Amino acid sequence: MSVQNSHQVFFTSAAIAKGDPEHLLNWQQRWPNFSPNELASRDGGGLLVNYKALDALQQLRTMWRMPMVIGSAYRTQDHNKRVGGAEKSLHLQGRAFDVSMRGRSDASVVSFIYYATKAGFTGFGMYLDRPSPFIHLDTGSHRTWQTGQSRLDDTDDVGELTPQFQ
Numbered sequence: 001m002s003v004q005n006s007h008q009v010f011f012t013s014a015a016i017a018k019g020d021p022e023h024l025l026n027w028q029q030r031w032p033n034f035s036p037n038e039l040a041s042r043d044g045g046g047l048l049v050n051y052k053a054l055d056a057l058q059q060l061r062t063m064w065r066m067p068m069v070i071g072s073a074y075r076t077q078d079h080n081k082r083v084g085g086a087e088k089s090l091h092l093q094g095r096a097f098d099v100s101m102r103g104r105s106d107a108s109v110v111s112f113i114y115y116a117t118k119a120g121f122t123g124f125g126m127y128l129d130r131p132s133p134f135i136h137l138d139t140g141s142h143r144t145w146q147t148g149q150s151r152l153d154d155t156d157d158v159g160e161l162t163p164q165f166q
């Protein structure tokens with residue numbers, strides 16, 4: 001653990017391997033459906049836990065009541081560049097999650113968006129026309145976009161490639 005304040009805490013990949021997030025935070029009680037590994041940067045660059053964003057993710061999971069496959073959560077600058085993320089992507093702050101919608105019915109997708117809004121998510125990027133469809137959620141300013149849309153700001157991850165769903 002190297003950086004901590006009331007909003008967020010950072011763990012290196014070595015700290016994650018040692019189980020520090022579980023030991024130092026109230027992880028199992030607070031975020032029972034997610035593991036530090038699935039939220040860490042895919043390049044081994046560690047995990048930035050933004051408490052408010054992760055609380056929203058857990059709340060969404062609890063209300064939606066379906067397994068959630070996370071393609072991309074926290075990203076280091078390097079990894080964000082590699083996957084074509086926006087320059088000021090909220091993935092860099094641990095405040096964005098790409099959730100797979102593969103195999104979900106239209107009704108499930110609609111209820112997912114409904115519960116995401118109730119849980120406190122405010123940014124929505126729709127990538128539903130991809131071979132591996134997903135929705136980007138974040139806790140930034142209120143905005144929505146989809147693949148191919150022209151009005152975007154520099155936090156909108158419209159450029160992001162298909163995340164690597166595990």
Ligand SMILES: [Zn+2]
Pocket residue numbers: 072091096097098136137157160
């Ligand atoms: Zn995203």
